[in-house]
Amino acid sequence: MRQKNFISYLLNPKNWWLPLLVIFTISVVGVTMIGIHTYTEAPPLPDYSTSKGTRVFSKDDILQGQAVFQKYALMEYGSMFGDGANRGPDFTAEGLHQVTLYMNRFYASGLKGGSNDNLLRQGMKQQVKKEIKSNRYNASDNTVVLSDAQAYAATQLVNYYTAKFTDPASPGAFRPAGYLSNAAEIRSFTAFVFWGAWVCGVERPGKTYSYTHNWPFDPQAGNTPSAAIVLWSIIGSLGLIIGLGLVLYYHGRMDKLDDNAFINKSSNFMTRKAVQRFRPDAIQRATYKFFYTAIILFAVQVLSGILTVHDFVGFVRFFGWDISTLLPVTITRSWHVQLSLLWISACWVGASIFVMPLILKVQPKKQLLLVNSVYWLLVATVAGSMAGIFMGPHGLLSNWYWLGHQGWEYIELGKLWQVLLAAALVLWVITLYRGIRPVMKWGQPWALPNWMVYTTASILLLLISGFIASPKTNFVIADFWRWCVIHMWAEAFFEVFTTVLIGYFMVLMGLVSRQATIRVIYLATLLFLGSGLLGISHNFYWNAKPVGTMALGSVFSTLQVIPLVLLTLEAWRFSKMPGLLEKNSGATASSEQFGFKEVFLFLIGVNFWNFFGAGVLGFIINLPIANYYEHGTYLTVNHGHAALMGVYGNLALAAVLFCCQLLCKSWWWKPNTVRIIFWSINVGLILMVFLDLFPVGIWQFQTVAEKGFWFARSSSFIESKGFQTFTWLRILGGALFTLGGVFPLLWLMIKGSSKVKRNIPGLEKLKAGSELVNEAIY
16 A cells, blocks of 8 residues: 555656655765765876986976867877777776886896796786886875886886877887877876876875776786776666666556557647648748758768778778878867767757747747747857867867867867857746747646756756866866866756657657656656766766775666666657557558557657667766776776667657748658658667677776786787778678668658748638647646
């Protein structure tokens, strides 16, 4: 009886404030504590000197090296603390291993040979580990006195990176040679790498493990998993099983509702005839340019990815010209990553604006002007940031940070363009609020229009995190703020926003009732925010955070699987909705059938990739002990591609096609073409996952466990025949994705630009397109 009362309590909107407030408070307090520890427990930026007092590297050298790392977009080539790209090495792991080798060489040079030579070499290796682990930091003058072997290694490390960037014959040399050629900049960059290696190797004061919990795995440097990594992996698994069991138990109690309970009181579902009769207003017609531009950006993003993969396999010469001199991998990958966020965001912005007149038929004055202003601000952001990303790393801008490339993965756009993006989002939120304010019911805080405002405002609020750090901020602290933008968007508020957007689409299509949609949104919000906000911790396992952060990440990151499992449980019911409604309505004629069957495919795709891409492929890398060996490998790339394109990409395309099917004349819509686009994109993505990203990720994981992380990210591995073969196999999936999906979609949007319906006075609007929809969705 108690369980029944609890379910009744949770489903009563009058009781919703308390659970949401409890979860939100716990999450905010937890994230705040992580932020405080980020500052108080961050590794220092010391001055390094020899035992004789000679300065090796200064704090200013480290910060200048960090600026070089950002200015030349080296996070789009390699990574730092495992965060970044996988084309080049992880500089912290490479730096630590090279320091270890040079220190061993220093001591080996003093050996004279003899019967005890092997024993002496074993002792030498232990001495090197001891010196790497020994923390000789003096807080009073912010100095670290290096051993003679460490000082020698630091000098040799400068020579190593000088050769890497300037000598094309050097093993693992950066292509094109001379990309970074200034000797002072190379020395500063080496200081930054040396500091990262020191942070990974030296023991945290009062502990028996390094600042990064002995990550990366490198037994030669004394880095092996700490006890906390194993302990919290076990506790995280236990938390998942208990949490999943409880949620599934209550889900089973609620599952007695039949399918009709979800469609009861829903508006008439949109038939093909109703779609044809729909007449968009001026604001809705203005959204077509958002979708048109977004698909162009989608195509450019995919082409940038193709150029990036070409660099991986060394296929960069066309007609005798090396394209990497003009478009090095740092630029093409930056475009690929940044455009993925921008085109998807443009789709969502356009779709939310399209929905406004369906919520409130008569829009406020000047609303069309605001909509167009949002569009042109976004266009200026994209144009400026793409040009800056190209010019910054080439050294064509005096102020690279504001106008060029910020140097952060996923936040590549220069600071000025980031400000412009923020202005566009502010105007977007204002426009939405003006457009639905008259129907917002403050006495009913959970109404659908209110949810739209809550989620868009939250997305805007989190963008502020991206303005806090600068090139002079400790990398560990700056990366915290970077993840506050990326993770909170992708795994918390974007999840809620997409749930709201899908809910709107389902109501507009007439597939579910308003009440059922609001309940689903609320429950999804509890689950996504309850696990997603504190789930940010798993991004900080190895980024010099204390054990408490790992503890939070191990538990709450694994709990992120639960809402995705629930979505999968509902997928079957979800897929049956159109057929059930057609059956109940007795539809027989083609014009009376469900009008969005092709769009609905993309929503089913969202469900599939939510479970498989975000859930399964995310879970296998989230536990600390798995992430210890996996972090910075292709298993992360695998999860990222499957989740970002699979979930958010499919949803963005569903939004585009839903709106455009209503916007354009009926003969523009090509059902067979849209189905081909859907299957090409999703099967192509599956092929990319199973022919390259997943198998090479597993192989790389095994290589880390056997030889160390440094080797799994070295040129010896990346340029090996096996790795290159897997990369070539990705072309099969990529070709299907591009030729069967992206190009036909681009053609469809180009054709549609001249097929947008006119608003003919006196022509009856779709019944579910104005008054009836207004009544149904607020």
